[in-house]
Amino acid sequence: MDFQLTDDQRALRTGMRDLLERRFPRTRLRAVVDGDAVRGDGDAVRGDGDKARGGELDRALWRELGEAGLFALRLPESAGGVGLGLPEVVLAFEEAGRALLPGPLVATELAAGLSGSLAAGAAQGETVVTALDEGGAPVEHLASADVVLALGPTAVEVIPAEEVARSVEPMRSVDPTTPLHRTAPSRTRLAEAEQTGPADRTGEAHQATQTGPGRSGLAARLRREAALLTAAQQLGSASRTVELAVDHAKHRTQFGRPIGSFQAVQHLCAQMLVRAESARSVVYAAAVTEDPGDIAAAKLLADEAAVHNARDCLQVHGGMGFTWEADVHLHLKRAWMRAGQWQSAAAAEEELAAGLVSTVETCL
Structure with missing residues (x-):
């Protein structure tokens, strides 16, 4: 089997990079970080301390991403999509991670793959979708979202963002470009949906089968895809910090x-490259196989590459790497945040362990 990228895949990656550049x-990026962003309507949004930083999503950019087909890569051409597959989405999200593009990209991509008007709006970039997972992970970019994709153990439900906003509170985010809201580990409405089926107020609810280790069903599939796409963003960040470290090492003189x-x-830069390329191999392979164990391995390695590469990049930069003006800390903070999203290291290790046990039991 040939795992080399095709010419079309390389063109997709180049096109995505050019669009983001x-x-x-x-x-x-710095305008978003410093709270001096510009909204899609052209009005300036000046930050009010940490609370406002990164809180305003550029809807014009979001629509342009939709028009470029970012959220419709996997949709069939008959449905207005591009007709590609998960590997192509991974390549695009890798570039988004490289550029530290803010916004609930993963949730919007997941919603675009569902059915109904929600999918159409998400695919076109007209509807911004964030996600609420059963585990109580913070909800990102809630203030900019139109709807929330709520994933329970068995049910997948779509809830208006303003309804979720009434039951959560803002929390301080380590990443200045990603506002977060804290929610309870369980929600009464979603728990009821688990027992009786989703009580749909938006016309866009979906039912999934029971999940567990090695699980199947819609909710489980969405979580796996979310973990893989998050790993792809981590891979992009890990690769970018290699470039930043090498470029600085070439131009910074001492003695x-x-x-x-x-x-x-040299050793630091070499170790960074090994981490990034090792993660790349596993992430790309998981995009092809879509195996739960492969995705867990991809998330583990990509998280490690993103976090440790950002730390080593900061080390190469020395004292200036700790300053607000340098971009290194942005990659580190985003990597920390993504490492806890969708599939933590502990959850990924449990998935891999369950796979090993299942293999052993099959052989006995």
Whole structure:
């Protein structure tokens, strides 16, 4: 089997990178971080301390991503999509992670793959969808979302964002570009849906089968896809921090020579590259197989690559890496946040362990 990217896949990745470099350059990222972003209607949004930073989603950019087909890559052409597969979505999300593109990308992509008007709006970038998972993980970008995709153990339900907003409270986010809201580990309405089937107030509810280790069903499939797409973003961030570290090592001089000529710095950069490429192999393979164990391994390695590469990149940058003006801390903070989303290290290890036990039992 040939795992090399095809010409079309390379073109997709290049096109996504060009789009983000044009519409979300570093200056735009810094504007979001510093709270000086511009909304889709053209009005400036100046931050009011930490509370406002990263809180305003650029709806014009979101619609442009939809028009470019980011959220419709897997939809059939007959439904207005691009007709590609999960590997192509992974390539696009890798570029989004490289650019530190903010917003509930994963939830919107998941919603675009469902049925009904919600899917159409999400695919076109007209509807911003965030997610509420049963485990009580924080909800991101709730203030900018139109609807919330709520995933329980067996039920998948769509809830208006304003309804969810009444039962949560804002919390301080380690990532200045990702506002978070804290919610209870369980929700009464979703728990009732688990027993009686989703009581749909929006016309867009879905029922899934019972889930567990090695699980199947709609809710479980959405979680696996979310974990893989999050891993793809982590991979993009890990690759970008390699570039930042190498570029700085080439141009920063100490004792009359580039710091990249020192063996200690070379070792750090080499270890970063190994982590990123190891994660890339597993993430790409998981996109092809869609196996739960492969996805768990991909999330584990991608999280490790993103977090440790950002730390080593900061080390290469030295004192300036700790400053607010440097971008290194943004990759580290985003990597920390993503590492706890959809599938934590402990959950991924449990998935892999369950797979190993199942293999052993089959052989006995």
